[in-house]
Amino acid sequence: MKENNTPGKSNVKEVRQKAILDLIASEKIATQNDLSRRLEESGFPVTQATISRDIRELRLVKVAEAGGNYHYAVGKSEDKYQASNKFHSIFTASVVKIDYVNNMVVVTCYTGMAQAVCACIDSLEWQGLVGTIAGDDTILIITRDDNTAKEIATTLKSIK
Amino acid sequence: MKENNTPGKSNVKEVRQKAILDLIASEKIATQNDLSRRLEESGFPVTQATISRDIRELRLVKVAEAGGNYHYAVGKSEDKYQASNKFHSIFTASVVKIDYVNNMVVVTCYTGMAQAVCACIDSLEWQGLVGTIAGDDTILIITRDDNTAKEIATTLKSIK
DNA sequence: ATAAAGATGGTATAATAATTCAATAAAAGT
């Protein structure tokens, strides 16, 4: 396990991905090679392959604009996530236990926190997630299939 | 100039593009070739080139999902309904997510908004809609049959 | 009716993006 949380570490990838977000926000980037060039100018010499992977992780999309040009942009769900960036702190502060069975995930929270945590989970717009119900201290997540439930549970556990 | 407004004409391209929107709303399409195959099954035999052009015109985007797969989706700015009517503003301001399974549609809203959104949906007097139940942030719509659920979900998504 | 102009879509190919494979380095476990 690497778990690069070390405060003193440079964490190249994360910084580069922030730079990518800045770049696509401030100018029209049409291709990954364009992005590669601009990144190099900003001090991040990386190849197209790495950019492809960054774009996947950042959930960026390539949209057509009038006139037949294309540019990269942040996807729908990413906007909402940024709007409520408190996901992580609410989540870690409130979640007690995560378990799953069949196509359901049960998230146990401290009393009164389930609604807030559930809103956080909803904001992620998980694919394969059919719906969520939150009581006072428990959230039920219903997924499309058993495997998705497992994946969501695993991911939530990794956040916690 | 062609301007195919002729009422009696079939207008292949437009119908095909609607079919594309339906397809990407109801299943996960990863590549244009996938889409080509599914379209052919639906009675629209077209090549990848045409799909590339349709995707540009429809402003569709390819997004990454957790697990490293990709799928096509409608872009952010693809709102079709007029901004002025009450339904639209309440709906877009409150609805977070729409999904369906079997003969049920689940509409997820920001906390506290589900009742208001549900009233909007009820006001449409959808035929094939059996009943609705709204909690604080989730609406369950029960339909007569599976296909109606799909249709309602697709239409609601196109509004959002 | 014939011509001109625009639209549509296929074929082939160019351009772009995703992935496989291997190398390296950093962490974690023993």
Added chain:
DNA sequence: ACTTTTATTGAATTATTATACCATCTTTAT
């Protein structure tokens, strides 16, 4: 320390997507 695991990345390659070019069809104008 040393072995193992995991993360990150580039080079090369494969896969996917966009487009240049051409043919065909529809509409509009003459």
